[in-house]
Amino acid sequence: MTKKIFDEKVKILQNVKVNQKYYKLAFASPLLAQKAVPGQFLQIKIGEGNDPYLRRPFSYYRTSGNKVEILYEILGRGTRMLSEKKAGETLKVMGPLGKGFTLTPKGKKRVLVAGGVGVPPLVFLAERHAAAYLLIGTKSKAEVMPKSELKNAKAKILYSTEDGSYGVKGRVTALLEKILKKEDPGKIFIQTCGPKKMMEAVIAIARKYGIDGEASWDENMACGVGACLGCMVETRSGRMRACADGPVFPFKELVIP
Numbered sequence: 602m603t604k605k606i607f608d609e610k611v612k613i614l615q616n617v618k619v620n621q622k623y624y625k626l627a628f629a630s631p632l633l634a635q636k637a638v639p640g641q642f643l644q645i646k647i648g649e650g651n652d653p654y655l656r657r658p659f660s661y662y663r664t665s666g667n668k669v670e671i672l673y674e675i676l677g678r679g680t681r682m683l684s685e686k687k688a689g690e691t692l693k694v695m696g697p698l699g700k701g702f703t704l705t706p707k708g709k710k711r712v713l714v715a716g717g718v719g720v721p722p723l724v725f726l727a728e729r730h731a732a733a734y735l736l737i738g739t740k741s742k743a744e745v746m747p748k749s750e751l752k753n754a755k756a757k758i759l760y761s762t763e764d765g766s767y768g769v770k771g772r773v774t775a776l777l778e779k780i781l782k783k784e785d786p787g788k789i790f791i792q793t794c795g796p797k798k799m800m801e802a803v804i805a806i807a808r809k810y811g812i813d814g815e816a817s818w819d820e821n822m823a824c825g826v827g828a829c830l831g832c833m834v835e836t837r838s839g840r841m842r843a844c845a846d847g848p849v850f851p852f853k854e855l856v857i858p
């Protein structure tokens with residue numbers, strides 16, 4: 602069955618800074634909200650004209666009723682322009698795009714591993730389906746999400762910070778290994794999203810323990826709908842489009858350099 606994609610002009614309800622790292626933007630759209638699953642994303646046209654020329658991809662952070670939220674960090678010109686938008690202004694938004702996470706891997710305890718722009722889809726996943734753990738890696742305490750943003754996540758949430766200012770000191774992968782040592786690897790399923798280096802390290806650990814999982818392999822995107830072939834990912838089944846065949850891929854499919 603082909604999934605329907607909508608391109609809507611939406612009115613911004615809220616666009617606020619939630620901590621030193623993230624902004625949260627909310628809008629209402631029944632068509633973009635109702636069938637979205639965690640791991641899917643939206644293509645947002647940020648400027649009125651051709652600046653920036655391409656739409657920018659953002660994961661669904663949360664939907665409730667007709668409301669959609671995204672959580673974003675400022676990386677460049679497009680996200681800076683987005684952060685300057687005010688409630689009442691409009692955006693063109695296309696979605697829901699891509700393939701989301703497996704929601705209920707049979708008989709497995711799920712461990713979610715997030716960093717950077719991987720936090721929003723995994724918080725959404727933990728809100729929709731209970732997981733054993735949600736592990737979040739940040740640089741320091743200033744990037745830790747406010748508790749109010751995580752109150753509906755059905756998982757034990759543990760942090761690692763690189764400077765040790767909150768949670769366990771070190772990388773989130775060290776935290777993951779600590780947890781895995783206490784668990785039966787045969788019963789674990791890992792789902793991850795974040796910087797490529799982090800996901801590669803997560804997959805290496807999963808392979809060492811013989812654990813299955815999925816990664817949201819976010820490539821820079823142009824069209825977002827499978828037409829331009831600008832987002833190709835090397836997989837064991839050949840080159841795939843991150844936007845349309847992913848962004849979520851099974852660990853066993855991904856060819857890690």
Ligand SMILES: Cc1cc2nc3c(=O)[nH]c(=O)nc-3n(C[C@H](O)[C@H](O)[C@H](O)COP(=O)(O)OP(=O)(O)OC[C@H]3O[C@@H](n4cnc5c(N)ncnc54)[C@H](O)[C@@H]3O)c2cc1C
Nearest residue numbers: 657658659660672673674676677678679680718721819820
């Ligand atoms: C499927 C998908 C889901 C995403 N979800 C989110 C989200 O929920 N929240 C969020 O903040 N961001 C998310 N991103 C990343 C977001 O799309 C980029 O941050 C944004 O496009 C940057 O646009 P810009 O104009 O600000 O920066 P640009 O000027 O385009 O780039 C600025 C810098 O950011 C880097 N960059 C651009 N795209 C990415 C990317 N995909 N990953 C890592 N670095 C990038 C560039 O290489 C460059 O160094 C997602 C990306 C994908 C592909």
Ligand code: FES
Nearest residue numbers: 823825829830844
């Ligand atoms: S972004 Fe065009 S095919 Fe993926």
